[in-house]
Amino acid sequence: MKHIKQINQLRVELKQFASQTIGFVPTMGYLHLGHLELIKRAREECDIVVLSIFVNPLQFGPNEDFSRYPRDIERDEQLAKEAGVDFLFSPSVEEMYPEKPLTHIEVDEITSKLCGSSRPGHFSGVATVVTKLFHIVSPDRAYFGLKDAQQVAVVEQLVKDLSFPVEIVPCDIVREEDGLALSSRNVYLSSDARKQATVLYRALKEIQANPPSDPESIRSILHERISATPLARIDYIDVLSYPGLQAVTTIENQTVIVAVAVYFDQTRLIDNILLR
């Protein structure tokens, strides 16, 4: 595995593989099994696997956790090597944004719901950095986890609207044994919060096992279960069409996402299920 930090060097290295398929896994690092599943899938489907690790300041709000977002590049490097990554790309903020960028990409409508509503500017930052990374890596396929299901929807819309020559591969959520969705942010959780956070998937699974057909009942069951948990503070609970993220009056005859964002202490966790 080659570990590369310069854009131009990565371009030069990748040029020799222009005729092979490149699989790309963009991440913010602090790798967990969810990331490793993306790499595994890319490894199976592509000739060359590129993993990027970049904590992108553009997608963090002024009061969010950019500076304290967990980082451990040495451990990540080891995990990436073991997972069969060919190129690890970990540029600095200065390498990605040597001067203040004037260009930003906006995806309307689907970014106004769920996390887009709680985190204004977040998806513009995501769309902009994903575009930039795609231009640097020129992947044939890019792998994204469905824990960030809205991100997948935004990236798929971006790729469609801008005719990106890349296939987006959404991958299932990977969970701890007790159901908690893997996230680099889980490390923030206190021991009590960690235990209580399992309510999210327990409540979602209850819906999945026996889904009421009207979104209002789904929301109210989830609200009841989650708000009964002492450390939980609900950011949103919503039921929308997927990937269009439109309001729905029934869950029948369409794919819907049941998505939650909940604070435990200062840590905001998200989770979701898709009902098809």
Place this chain on the structure above:
Amino acid sequence: MKHIKQINQLRVELKQFASQTIGFVPTMGYLHLGHLELIKRAREECDIVVLSIFVNPLQFGPNEDFSRYPRDIERDEQLAKEAGVDFLFSPSVEEMYPEKPLTHIEVDEITSKLCGSSRPGHFSGVATVVTKLFHIVSPDRAYFGLKDAQQVAVVEQLVKDLSFPVEIVPCDIVREEDGLALSSRNVYLSSDARKQATVLYRALKEIQANPPSDPESIRSILHERISATPLARIDYIDVLSYPGLQAVTTIENQTVIVAVAVYFDQTRLIDNILLR
């Protein structure tokens, strides 16, 4: 020359030339000698030349000339063939935008001046379609005329900010014998307006020959010359740094653009000179 109207077909055709250099000339058609100079330069510098002809609705305002913009695809096809184009790509609006796109690209600051101020949304439409065309064609170099100097600045900013793997090649303005900058919109001009429109370059040449160092004097000379022309109605006259398009207090020690936009009857013409 192959004339292609489908995105996927163009991709398939271009795939076999992946190891060669692709020169791209994006246009709105109704080709004139200015376009042909861009093609000639691309022909000299690249293995494969792709010309696109697409009148992009996104970059026209609601009261602008999208529907009456001049079109003559048969004549264009003949001219392209004679100029040595390898692939003429002329997609329909439905091919480019099969459904309403939700994604748009914004370039801040430099789009608020000059034509950006007169034509709100214009440069977002330009940046978005250029991005889409770049993703379809994957050019090594793209050729743009400096008559639209602000467009060149916007596209260069876009390419830098988003790390597009493409080199932008700005090309000099091509003029009629009497100095009028070539433009597909010149066809709109009445015989009287056509004669009077030569004032633009005459006035700009007067500045170029003997430039006052302060922008205010440049503006006032141009204003005097142009407003003395009966059919002329000034949209803007400005002197800014180039390509940053910042206000300047002197033209010394920097490249500045002296840019004008003037209506003759209903036809809006633009022209500029760069002082280095």
